[in-house]
Amino acid sequence: MVVPTKRNSKSKVKRRRLNKKLKPVNxxxxxxxxxxxxxHRPCLWCGNYK
Structure with missing residues (x-):
């Protein structure tokens, strides 16, 4: 038989979802x-890299 799953608290769910958020682009x-x-990438407009 299948074992019943344990309920996750709100804080545990939020902590897990916090790692999935998008980080700001540098x-x-x-x-x-x-x-x-x-x-660390060439410029899209002029094509220079440094």
Whole structure:
């Protein structure tokens, strides 16, 4: 037979769901065109990498 599952408290459920939230994207200014771009990647507008 199947064992009944234990009920999770609200705090335990919230703590588990907290790790699934989206984290803010780290944007830096391009040194050539001064637009925001992702760090450690070439610029989407001018194509320069550092």
């Amino acid at each position: 944007l830096v200014d391009c040194k050539h065109c001064k637009k925001k771009t992702l760090s």
